[in-house]
Amino acid sequence: MKDLDRVVAEIAEEMRTRPDRGRVADYIPELARADASAFGIAVVDASGHVAAAGDCDAPFSIQSISKVFTLTLALGMVGDRLWSRVGREPSGSRFNSIVQLENEHGIPRNPFINAGAIAVTDTILNGHQPREALGEILRFMRFLADDNQITIDAAVAASEQRTGYRNMALANYMKSFGVIQNPVNFTLGVYFHHCAIAMSCRQLAMAGRFLAHSGRNPATGYQVVQPERARRINAVMLTCGHYDGSGEFAYRVGLPGKSGVGGGILAVVPGRASIAVWSPGLDDSGNSHLGRIALEKLTKRLGLSIFGL
Structure with missing residues (x-):
């Protein structure tokens, strides 16, 4: 994707300096230890190129x-x-x-x-x-x-x-x-x-590749699941992947995705890329606050929404 590395680096820098970071989950005591200042992002495109920035190699609880x-x-x-x-x-x-x-x-x-x-x-x-x-x-x-x-x-x-x-x-x-x-x-x-x-953004984006490519790992050609099943898993991610914030995520980001209260989000651009972001601070629905904002910026700047520009 044209400008992918530049856009990913720019978004990571923007997220690094934002003051609104959400609230780290504290109902699981060990998650309360997470660093609210952390932010990572990794995007793996169809060619296998990885654009990553921020704390992209720091492991976090994927929940x-x-x-x-x-x-x-x-x-x-x-x-x-x-x-x-x-x-x-x-x-x-x-x-x-x-x-x-x-x-x-x-x-x-x-x-x-x-x-x-x-x-x-x-x-x-x-x-x-x-x-x-x-x-x-x-x-x-x-x-x-x-x-x-x-x-x-x-x-x-x-x-x-x-x-x-x-x-x-x-x-x-x-x-x-x-x-x-x-x-x-x-x-x-x-x-x-x-x-x-525990996984890093880079590892998580790599793991999600099959969902972006009709159930197939583009690096090996291995068919993890049949295309119809991958499409249906993506459909459930789009409608249900962010709890009672799923509609807002679809509206703003426009991608199938799944969040975790550890602050991670896995998102899928069918036919093009898999994306992982991580920022431990959550919004009121239990989804990464900066993660959603970063994905919204990414889809707008690169035209990645499944609903078009």
Whole structure:
């Protein structure tokens, strides 16, 4: 893409000096330790060129961004049968809300809110021990990013397990409806640990390449998922990837994307690029404040929105 390196460097510098940085997540104690001044960005285009700036190589807890990859794995295991356990509609509620579960008989609204991701994790766990399921998820992430250095942040995982009472409530409530089929502590253990995977912007952008190229890794030609499945995962990212801020993200950025409360966002430009940004300060919906602003600037300056200029 013309001017990609220059635009990425300019945006990183603009974000570095902005005073409005959002608020770092503190309900998971270990995440509260993040440096609110950090900002990183990486863009991988179709040729494999990486434009990166700022704290692009600093690892951070990807949190809910991992749900894109667990959804991909679960669909590979059970196909469209997954949609009998989790919906595909925007929630309009907080990412950890229990209200809709009560109204909708324990079926989570989509795979990117916490309840939905716990149900997806339970699908991956079927027939496996927790350690095996978690190993499968981690191997998949390393394979996609072509980087065996990706690890799980044990301190973050332990912090989530100590304080994840609302997630425990969500899982137990779904268990009462038969949506969760494995022991709740097994499912939650895998869930907490895959949310605690640590990656840099560069690694995350590399891992997301297959979604930008019809399910294929353009570097190797390997077909990770079929084009139709990649298109549908992108569709759910567009409509549900930012919790109750998904509409605002689509309106301002115009790309499929998935955020995490660690401050990261993975975004996809179909046919052109995968993008990762990171800034730990969050907005009121739990999405990276500067991350969204940076992506909005990037799509405007390079004409990347899927909705046109």
